[in-house]
Amino acid sequence: MTFLSKTLARVKPSPTVAMNQLAQELKAAGRDVIGLAAGEPDFDTPDNIKTAAVAAIAAGKTKYTAPDGIIELKQAICDKFARENGLTYVPAQVSVSTGGKQVLYNAFMATLNPGDEVLIPAPYWVSYPDMVLLGGGTPVIVPTALETGYKLTPDALEAAITPQTKWFLFNSPSNPTGAGYTWDELRALTDVLMRHPHVWVMTDDMYEHLAYDGFKFFTPAQVEPGLYERTLTCNGVSKAYAMTGWRIGYAAGPEPLIAAMRKVQSQSTTNPCTISQWAAVEALNGPQDFLATRCAAFSERRDLVVGMLNDAQGITCPTPEGAFYVYPSVAGCLGKTSAAGILIDSDQAFATALLDETGVAVVFGAAFGLSPNFRISYATSTEALTEACTRIQTFCAGLSG
Incomplete structure (x- = not known):
């Protein structure tokens, strides 16, 4: 049409x-x-999380909130990053959205201009390239191989970076492969990124808590603190807490970027579901056993x-x-x-x-x-x-x- x-x-x-x-x-x-x-x-979804949602309804917590989340949830996210990832953020550095997908979409909408490139290792989650295209950027696909366990090599990352590269989008453990990067494997990639200060890093850590055989999860800004000021660390409650339908994703990063993402969200969906936000507070603060x-x-x-x-x-x-x-x-x-x-x-x-x-x-x-x-x-x-x-x-x- x-x-x-x-x-x-x-x-x-x-x-x-x-x-x-x-x-x-x-x-x-x-x-x-x-x-x-x-x-x-x-x-x-665990019962304590469902109970928290019911309690929020009973208490009348059913109104609009700030566009990118209630302060209680932002603080719970800050506490989670400090407790589990060794990353220090304040609530002004946190954005809460309607699912992890909107977090990434907001960031691309807020930052991409025509000609900007986003590096995406393949295989990738199906939505990554299309979100880049919707944001006006150019997805640059960097293939991996079965022989490397579908993990990106430092040489392949180095070769893909150009002056037009704005973002490197990183997902571990991966959808669709389940591949997870060790500290040393991540360090090799972050060493490359430190040589290219114009490249920002967007992580999709949604499967952080789903790791097996003693595999220990790490996120790039945790491995290389020098990347902290140009990394958007994204996560959510959908997978680990079995809350896919509650639609809560979140990210933490530099305040100017978070503010730009807030502007995008304020003119699209406004705040995520209030009830889901209170449920997510309990998910992050409650029992993790x-x-x-x-x-x-x-x-x-x-x-x-x-x-x-x-x-x-x-x-x-x-x-x-x-x-x-x-x-x-x-x-x-x-x-x-x-x-x-x-x-x-x-x-x-x-x-x-x-x-x-x-x-x-x-x-x-x-x-x-x-x-x-x-x-x-x-x-x-x-x-x-x-x-x-x-x-x-x-x-x-x-x-x-």
Whole structure:
């Protein structure tokens, strides 16, 4: 339609949302579908957090708040950063938004000009490049490889930086790979960034608390204090606290940047849901012991999925350090034909045929900028994962050619 924005024409709908919606529609139509596309914990929001939300409603805390969050939540975020990351912030350095996605979007809208480049390691969360495009910038994709565990190397980062680079967008543990960077791996990247003082750092730390096998999470400004004044450290309560629908994300960084993000938000959504903000206060200040229990469950699911996928013909699946995703390669399946006669000439063809022939919904790797792969979210029951992986094994065994 000719009256639509030219900017909108530059972006595409979220493939992960589309695949999840398709799986739900097929289920509603009576198909036997196992959906492994949605990045959402199957655990419920802890009771103490729900109780805090109810108490906020009962107390009449249902009015507008400051555009970027109540002072109580901002202070809880400051306390969290000090307690868990060794980073010192004051409330004026904190922004609270309607989910982690809006935090990143606000920052791009507030800072990008035509010609500005944003470095994005691939595979990446599907929304990153499109948010950069909506903000008027240019996404620059920096590929990683299976051989490095889908982690960016310092040489690749160095080679990608140009005078036009404004942001380096960093996600660990990663969506979609689950790859997590150690202190030494992060130090190697921050050493590169220290040589390029015009490059700002935006971190997506949403999966911080979902780490396994003794992996210890670190964030760039924690590893290199010299980056503190040009880093926006982003996080939220969606994944660790099973609060996806509550829509609370947050970030901390230099006051001028936070003020600019506040201006953007004041003219778009204004404040995040008041009730959700009070629930997030309890999430950050309340008991944290349940995190270890849930991590243990996720770790068991990860091991199940990685083991079963590596037993499937033509699939190679590395073991991730965190999050609740695996990102297996299907290079060994390309060029073959499915039992229903479909040529598997891409990871999208693999995912489409898998859904059509087995009822297992995954997201194809091209959506994340690196092929030939697919993403599985193992944030569901062991029984569903076992059945899904059995179907994948059967599908792969039926490939010919």
